[in-house]
Amino acid sequence: LTQGASLFNDLQGSCLRRHTAVERVTPAFLPEPSPAVANACADFAPQGVALVQDANVLAAYFQAMQELAAFDNSSVSTPAEAAGANGATAADLNSSQIDSISKLSGLVTRAFTGNYRRNHLLEYLRDADPHVAVLTTGLENVVGKDYQGLLTEERRNLNIEYQRVFKPGDTALTLLLNRAYRGDIGELNRRQSAAVAYVQALQQIRQAHRKLAASARRLETKQVSVELEPYTKKLQDLLWPMKQIARDN
């Protein structure tokens, strides 16, 4: 989720690239956009920052829930079993009594921590679900519709830009333009794929959360953690194109 930052920050980037291209053959070695171009895209900069912050709130929530669901009960029950055994030994009980008290101590502690964890997880999943739905839908709309719209526009303008400078019959120029065009289109395709992957990830997160919130009462806490895990894994797999973009930028 945090990798979505590269997409949100590119809202302004896409706008700047289109406007820079529209300024008749701007030298690439002068990367600063003109004040007019920067002004035309100014709104997208603070919006990108706000969207990254929103995505971070969502990521922090999932991280906290995953940690709570994955808490190792044995870290509580094993010392409790030992405490029970030691207490029973001190009370001078026989070996089978010591064993019973030890196991009972562990079970009671495990039941307490298990119930505590399950009840809280259920409450949090249920309470957070409508808000997770609103947030993921909002981010999905921005990336899937707004950002994709800007990229489509950028693609159209990229074609116009190349058509404008193309001179029929000039083989050397055609060769160089072809090479540059493939590079630019490839980069654009990569951004579009990253946006598609991010949208898919948000949809899966929303569906998984809804499913969990609805069925968590029937699931053991360990199962909640197991249920969350494939989505977390899938999310990581889906996010590689965005990581690529972030690294290249």
Place this chain on the structure above:
Amino acid sequence: MADEANRARQLANLFATMAEDVDDYRTKHFSELTLAQRTVFEDAIERLDDAHDDFTSVAIDATLNSIEKDLPQIAAITTQAGEALQHLKNVAAVAKIASSLAALAAAITTADYGLIPGAIEDITTVLNTTQAS
């Protein structure tokens, strides 16, 4: 707020579609058009794209506003989940202390004085770990 975002997106799409249509026409008739005619179409596309960008920006603002009220709820639940986890960790720490104290009590009760230094060492370790965490 979500409606406002949807309306802005519909308008943005409208301008995007118009730009697409103009570009389709320009592309289909590219060889027949003079340079001046192409420029007219390209300027029109640019203006339509600008309008698309303006409404896209309005849609993003409206989206940010629409999710604004949900963020504190998610942040609050995140804090609660962190506190619940901390509580469980504290229980684990207390259980470890209880285990060590019980071992000490067992060593004293059974008069196994050789075990006492080890039991005290365990308690010190557990307390230090608990304080550190």
